[in-house]
Amino acid sequence: MRTEATKRVAHVFSLFDANGNGILEADDFDLMAGNVVEAAPDSDEAAKDAMRAAFRQYWTTLVTELDTNDDGKVSYEEYVACVLSPERFDTTIGVFAEALAALGDPDGDGLIERPRFVALMRAIGFQPANIDALFEAFDPSDDRIQVATWVAGIKDYYAPDKAGIPGDLLV
């Protein structure tokens, strides 16, 4: 496992703890889903529903796979184990990545304009300067990036063996 991967995962834990009580629980994912959907006012209901469902699946997977003391919540200590067996999360991360990127592409042309990208990433809680750096690293053309590039970037973010990737700019 790369130290960069551990840092990326630790950062996500802090953001996904949306109510800030130091532990992940179902409420955090409902809150986060609401914030993210709100940041995509031009998207249709199907895309918003897909995003909410992806957040729910994300939470269900985490609590199923990582809640080792069985209290219905995921502590940081429980959570970091996710980098040890990424194969258990690949499908869920893939669904999440597709739903998030689709939310940024309401007209379905496969491209995401910078303001849409920034709005969604800010809703998740990433820092504005880091979001801009990431957008640039995704090699925009005409200030737009490819949906596929973002999906791949999200998957790389969670890959324990990756370092020196655009996603490291978020940490």
Ligand SMILES: [Ca+2]
């Ligand atoms: Ca929490």
Ligand SMILES: [Ca+2]
């Ligand atoms: Ca637990």
Ligand SMILES: [Ca+2]
């Ligand atoms: Ca588009």
